[in-house]
Amino acid sequence: MGDKYPQDYEDWSFDTRAVRAGLTPTNESEHSTPIFATSSFLFDSAEQAAARFAGDEPGNIYSRFTNPSVRVFEDRLTALEEGQWCQGTASGMAAVTGLCLSLLQAGDHIVSSRSIFGTISVLFETILPRLGIEVTFADLADLDSWKSAIKPNTKLLFLETPSNPQTAIGEVAALTALAHDNGAWLAVDNCFCTPALQKPFALGADFIVHSATKYLDGQGRCIGGAILGVDPEHEETVRKFVRTTGPTMSPFNAWVFTKGLETLRLRMKAHCENAQKVAEYLAAQPQIAKVFYPGLASHPQHELAKQQQNGFGAIVSFEVDGGREAAWKIINNVKMLSITANLGDTRTTITHPATTTHGRVSEAEKAKAGVTEGLVRIAVGLEEADDIIADLARGLA
Numbered sequence: 001m002g003d004k005y006p007q008d009y010e011d012w013s014f015d016t017r018a019v020r021a022g023l024t025p026t027n028e029s030e031h032s033t034p035i036f037a038t039s040s041f042l043f044d045s046a047e048q049a050a051a052r053f054a055g056d057e058p059g060n061i062y063s064r065f066t067n068p069s070v071r072v073f074e075d076r077l078t079a080l081e082e083g084q085w086c087q088g089t090a091s092g093m094a095a096v097t098g099l100c101l102s103l104l105q106a107g108d109h110i111v112s113s114r115s116i117f118g119t120i121s122v123l124f125e126t127i128l129p130r131l132g133i134e135v136t137f138a139d140l141a142d143l144d145s146w147k148s149a150i151k152p153n154t155k156l157l158f159l160e161t162p163s164n165p166q167t168a169i170g171e172v173a174a175l176t177a178l179a180h181d182n183g184a185w186l187a188v189d190n191c192f193c194t195p196a197l198q199k200p201f202a203l204g205a206d207f208i209v210h211s212a213t214k215y216l217d218g219q220g221r222c223i224g225g226a227i228l229g230v231d232p233e234h235e236e237t238v239r240k241f242v243r244t245t246g247p248t249m250s251p252f253n254a255w256v257f258t259k260g261l262e263t264l265r266l267r268m269k270a271h272c273e274n275a276q277k278v279a280e281y282l283a284a285q286p287q288i289a290k291v292f293y294p295g296l297a298s299h300p301q302h303e304l305a306k307q308q309q310n311g312f313g314a315i316v317s318f319e320v321d322g323g324r325e326a327a328w329k330i331i332n333n334v335k336m337l338s339i340t341a342n343l344g345d346t347r348t349t350i351t352h353p354a355t356t357t358h359g360r361v362s363e364a365e366k367a368k369a370g371v372t373e374g375l376v377r378i379a380v381g382l383e384e385a386d387d388i389i390a391d392l393a394r395g396l397a
């Protein structure tokens with residue numbers, strides 16, 4: 001590694017880290033990072049092979065363990081999140097599953113926010129209990145409900161903030177203190193804010209998980225995820241788990257995500273600006289009963305969001321009178337917005353949570369999460385804000 005590629009990124013600001021951290025050039029003088037499409041790596045000798053396998057000599061062996069393209073992504077995301085290590089994974093779900101299964105064992109207990117990504121709920125409600133790991137759900141914004149859910153065997157507190165689709169805010173510093181007072185860890189799914197808007201490690205979190213599929217790529221191309229931490233002992237445990245069980249990130253996807261990180265802050269800033277305009281427009285429409293967006297002064301946790309985040313994100317949801325019929329009518333009447341449950345794309349998406357992302361959630365849990373029949377969720381993209389608003393006006397007409 002020459003002087004042209006200094007890796008002591010401590011002194012670099014976020015934007016410089018985003019475009020330069022993690023570069024490990026080969027002897028080919030390439031400027032952009034290459035894709036190492038190779039399953040295995042050569043050794044100079046039998047002795048070297050033995051030393052690599054024994055762990056006596058650092059270096060690549062096989063891409064299920066390490067791959068230089070994946071390493072660039074991991075090092076860059078570590079620099080952006082201000083953590084100590086990062087393990088790339090095949091998906092966001094592989095990151096959450098990997099975190100739980102590498103750290104926990106039968107007899108352990110998790111307290112999780114009730115308002116989490118639907119598939120994580122399925123993991124927590126059906127798969128982990130089968131392995132003897134119990135989960136209790138708490139209300140993200142209600143510290144007392146977390147306190148009363150904690151048990152002597154609680155090992156992990158898990159949350160995502162702002163929540164989806166209700167945009168409730170979890171107070172990361174207070175929940176970290178609660179976790180640590182009870183001998184547990186705190187993990188934050190930082191998918192919606194990304195490190196451009198929120199730094200969970202600076203607030204005390206022990207782990208961050210990502211679905212890189214969303215804003216880290218930001219362009220709707222690849223599935224991937226990441227587990228990040230600060231403790232070297234946890235790094236060993238998590239890497240060993242992923243290497244052994246195999247939910248590894250592909251080098252091609254890692255390359256796409258690395259490129260995505262280069263524009264992350266600029267994209268998030270533009271997402272936030274558009275979302276603010278869309279939320280303000282919706283709040284002024286008489287047929288809309290309620291708009292959920294942390295950037296509105298009417299949001300109950302607007303002040304906390306301002307304090308904890310560096311921007312309010314791109315998820316806006318709203319409730320219309322008239323239930324499912326009225327909500328579906330809006331979704332069917334827009335022409336430009338994409339009807340899809342995905343988010344974190346350049347294109348604005350619109351969805352009806354009650355019958356899509358939360359379709360398999362019980363009525364009682366839906367009610368607790370505020371997912372009503374009249375609720376519509378928009379993940380605001382990077383089109384011109386006026387065009388998004390004009391399309392919504394068509395939907396509401």
Ligand SMILES: *Cc1c(COP(=O)(O)O)cnc(C)c1O
Pocket residue numbers: 091092093094117120160189191192210211212213214223224225
């Ligand atoms: C999409 C998503 C996940 C799961 O990520 P995949 O890449 O789809 O496996 C986890 N958490 C949040 C908040 C998500 O939006």
